[in-house]
Amino acid sequence: MSRHIYKFGGSSVGDIRRMRRCASRVAAAVQAGQQVAVVVSAMGDTTDELIDLSIQAATTPDRRELDALMATGEMVSAPLFAMCLNELGVRSCSCTGAQAGIETDSRYGRAKIKAIDGTALEGMLADGIVPVVAGFQGGAEAGSVATLGRGGSDTTAVALGAALRVAEHGGCCEIFTDVDGVFTADPRVVPDAVRLPTISYGEMLELASLGAGVMHARAVVFGERHGVPIHVRHSQHPGTGTMIVKESPEMEDNVVVGCALKTDLGRVTLRQLPATTGVQAALFDRLASGAVVVDDIIQAEFGNAISIAFTVEHGDLGAVKALAAETIAAWGQGELSIDVGLAKVSVVGVGMRSHAGVASRMFRALADVGVRIHNITTSEIKISCIIDRTEAERALRTVHDAFGLSELGATRPAPTAGTMVPSQRDTPA
């Protein structure tokens, strides 16, 4: 009997009609002999509505209170989903994150899972009961509720996949969402983007971090660390979707598997900083204390002085400006400049480790269409260029073309028997 986690996102359970359709998918899997545990997000816009209420209530809501509030969204959808399953004759029982045994630390709003006690869920599965777990949350100290941050339901699902050892039971973590899988680029921007039948955790992680909204990056890390196969599919008309799996040798045949765009970035440049040990730590400690998420960092050295540039989202620029100015004042040395209206185009692929000339092919393609590159950063399997926001979509299409990604669906290896999971055949289309 294979065992699976079925995770349904907010738009998949946006109203009861859609929720029932998701529930009938679970019912079909159960009737086909699968053990299933369900994870649900909050219905539709619930999370935004709760945030709106909190903003009306307080200028800076207490984080613990905010988490107690935000967690209710999933606490509404879990019992409703369980009712839908019961209505279909499938015995089901809803759980909050804490009831499901998910223990988190107390960093409210961005809590990390410390441990999962799977006893309650194992007991339900053994009794033929489908647990429906409220995603995005866990129990913190003293019975408080803490949330895992936006997109945290993906993390809940993958973490439960690890705790319930779905891979050992021949199953996987099924992420049902509102897209057909992972594409070579955002199809809204690049019309000839194609779906990837498989992608490695590493590639998915880079794409997720670069703004491809299919999956929460943290969930991908969790999946890789604990060896949980993740299957991303459309909730309303699931085809074969995309399997996120361990890297296999033939994956390196494709130099690049996807490209992504992040827009509305600002660049912060600090020049003439003292070239002493600890300068970087002092700067980024201060930014972290202000909860600023820093994107790429570039450092260059000129004689006795260094220059550090980094990108942040536009929304963080106000906070960054103040914090960076404080840092310069503390050193008594340095110049601050800020550029806005930037974007980042990136290409990702495990194959670039073994293929030369990937960077030059990207730079050449952008140069040929007149896109100016402001900054370049690379990782082992990624190349990113900071460009003007106004040229962002054109640059993405150019790069997609340059690597022939619209042909990739055909050449990328389909999931093999080892990575393909029974649910893809068991579940009705």
Next chain:
Amino acid sequence: MSRHIYKFGGSSVGDIRRMRRCASRVAAAVQAGQQVAVVVSAMGDTTDELIDLSIQAATTPDRRELDALMATGEMVSAPLFAMCLNELGVRSCSCTGAQAGIETDSRYGRAKIKAIDGTALEGMLADGIVPVVAGFQGGAEAGSVATLGRGGSDTTAVALGAALRVAEHGGCCEIFTDVDGVFTADPRVVPDAVRLPTISYGEMLELASLGAGVMHARAVVFGERHGVPIHVRHSQHPGTGTMIVKESPEMEDNVVVGCALKTDLGRVTLRQLPATTGVQAALFDRLASGAVVVDDIIQAEFGNAISIAFTVEHGDLGAVKALAAETIAAWGQGELSIDVGLAKVSVVGVGMRSHAGVASRMFRALADVGVRIHNITTSEIKISCIIDRTEAERALRTVHDAFGLSELGATRPAPTAGTMVPSQRDTPA
């Protein structure tokens, strides 16, 4: 330092603007040196919206799941209220019922409070923190949530008043609602009804059971049993309201303190039942198993047969008809008849124990205006007449007049120093 429970109902916290007004009332009390614990209901129509979702999800939702769902309404308003308090500079912390130490049995949908462990709340109060407790709920077995039934937030408030010994701390349980207090009759029906400065638990209980919607009857019972003074006031423009207190000798000076109306009643009459022991038990056991709430019961004996009549709300008539017919079939004897379109007008007052002629004054007044009385039931402090629904409002006004209740506000004893609580003066009007 006096200690109080402040309970705010659903319309009082219907939106954030009103919630902030309630919070500023709490803030003023805290700044005046009171210790306050808050209990909140779900915002406005939330409970109805959740019920509507559950009806869409399942024809007969599982009770445990329904409770998990319903409890979220209060779980939303509690952190929002705490945020409002924090925003006003008052340190506050929200709790679910379970976090507040409220332990219930597992009769989902109508759970009873088994015990309250006040340790967490006592700790907060000692630290100068205002706990904001989600009303209407508690923790049942295995971490599940159970609800106390409609109006259960009143019960939460009074139960916490007992657990936190507010009376010993010179305080009371303040029920902030959308009426100015307890009136001699519903002012929408009887324009010259007046507010009662005080009422005894017994009188309030009779009025609550008779359809005066000011307070949940169960909460009144709890308050009487544990000696918690209850103060009912309007949340948006609180005047002095009504204190619900232990009966005092001078209260008997007023024969009748209020009258009430219950409409849309049906009467079920069973005739020619065998006059054997256990007939009544068999009948009403069966009705209870169908969760039918039976109002007044009248039995008369004729030779070897007995006749039992009782009233129920119109909504329960379908179920009653089936259950009563089953009972007759089981006995092989009896006739069933059902009348609809009835109402019940009642007068209540502890003074009727020591005053003669109360019943005759009521019957005479109704007769003088041509209202026909179908049934009569009495308790020690109450007389009820079943009449036609079409004459209900006229009957209520007649009875209110007959006992001169519009003069009662002046003669009814005002709260004495012993029952009057400081909050009535501390809190800004």
